[in-house]
Amino acid sequence: MNIKEIRHLTGLSQKQFAEKYHIPLQTEKQWESSIGSKSYRKPPEYVLYLLKETVLREITDGMVSMVRRDVLRKEHIDKSRALDEAAESVWG
Incomplete structure (x- = not known):
């Protein structure tokens, strides 16, 4: 994976x-x-590695956060429905 590919993963x-x-x-x-350009400079391998790992970790963390939010939202909705049903059964 090169720098441009890594950067594209971020959308930046x-x-x-x-x-x-x-x-x-x-x-x-x-x-x-x-590569053929006069201004081309090859990034050090350790930089590629660290950037790739950092970006992939950030993406993964973001995905985990979205899943957690969805789970919490679903739990909230489920609890709200249960409360509505309980209230309905008590007060009709």
């Missing part, structure tokens, strides 16, 4: 990605430029 622009991960914007642009 080059500038936003560079700011979020404290990478100089020019460096980010050089990492994403074509």
Whole structure:
């Protein structure tokens, strides 16, 4: 996975990605430029690894948060329905 692919997973622009991960914007642009380009710079392997792991963890954490919200919302709805049914059975 290259820097551009990693950045695309985030949905961020080059500038936003560079700011979020404290990478100089020019460096980010050089990492994403074509290999044959004069401005191309290969990112260190450890940077690729750390960024990939960080971005994937952030995505996973976001997905887990969404699932938890959905579960809590469903539990809330289920409890509300149970209370409505109990109230209906008591007060008719």
